[in-house]
Amino acid sequence: MPGAPRATDGLDAARVSWSVDGRLVLDGVDCTAPPGAVSGLLGPNGSGKSTLLRVLAGVRVPDPAPGRDAAHVRFADADLLALPRRRRARVLALVEQDATTDLPLTVLDAVLLGRIPHRSLLAGDSAADRDVAAAALARVGMSAFAGREVATLSGGERQRVHLARALAQEPALLLLDEPTNHLDIAAQLDTMRVLRDLAGDGVTVLAALHDLNLAAQTCDHVVVIADGRVVAAGDVHDVLVPDVLDPVYGVRCEVLTHPRTGRPVLVFDSSD
Structure with a gap:
């Protein structure tokens, strides 16, 4: 992604809270994503993953913090919450x-x-814009679908189109909410x-994921949240362990080692 600036500092969010109808969804979350790495945002359904991503992206505004330091979301020395929308994009x-249309x-x-x-x-699409879009489609394996209407695609195909649209922005920071949703295992x-x-290539990636084994096999860093708070964060080998996962997910977890990659392989059983 040649158009994206390269960050020497990754994402650093602190004291992020957000509530709706008097219910606290995020409770003083501190979240980091190292530069040029894939970070997984993990947690049960309803733990606050999607909300956190939307606050980090500026789609939702964090709650004010009377009497204490306000939330901050910084990336590559920029205050993301203070940036104008187009510059942030x-x-x-x-x-x-x-996402549907x-x-x-x-x-x-x-x-x-x-x-x-x-x-x-007021400008239309330039030849350079079309070249970037074509490269993004090729990167996600959707070049052959360029002329199809989005409404005719399967859920998994639409998911890859949304990823291509994000790549066409040439971001230095990429936030994804369940990017493997609707996809078969190969996809x-x-x-x-x-x-x-x-x-x-230097892009900082933070992706909310449900599949803990997929995170264990592909992420450099993980953040686990539950009930709107960060429970643990760090290297997959240190965080994806029974002491963290069992109480968060209400399961019994055993950690094996992949014979080829050396990464964790998680096996789950009911806590009953």
Whole structure:
């Protein structure tokens, strides 16, 4: 991704709280994602993963903090919460799960939406924009679908189109909410390979994931949250252990070692 600036400092969020209808969804969350690495955001359903990603992306505003330090979200020496929307969209991209549109967009047109932050408001798509969009589609294996309408695609195909749209933004920070949702196992592995390749190019990646073994096999760093609070964060070998996972997920976990990669392989049983 040649257009993305390279961060020497990764994502650093602190004291992030968010509530709705008097219910605290995020409770003073501190979250980091190292530069040029794939970080997994893990936790049970309802733990606050999606909400945290939306706050980090500026889609939702964190709660004020009367009498104490306010939340901050910094990346590469920039205060993301203070950046104007268009400038922030040139720094980060968010891929939400199950994003839909009723507009009759082709796949190529949907991906070209990712170029909007990089051009003037009244400008049309340039040849360079189309080249970036075509490269993004190729990277996610969707080039053959460029002329199809998004509404005709399967859930997994749409998910890859949303990823391509985010890649077309050429972000330095990529936030993803369940990017392997709806994908078969081959497509899941391919998506995680794309994320690892992006990290190798210097992009900082933070992805909410449900599959703990997929996280164990592909992430450099993980953050586990439960009930809106961070329970543990760090290297997969240190965090994906029974002492952390058993109480968070209500299971009994055994950790094996992959014979080829040396990474953790998790085996679960009911806690009953």
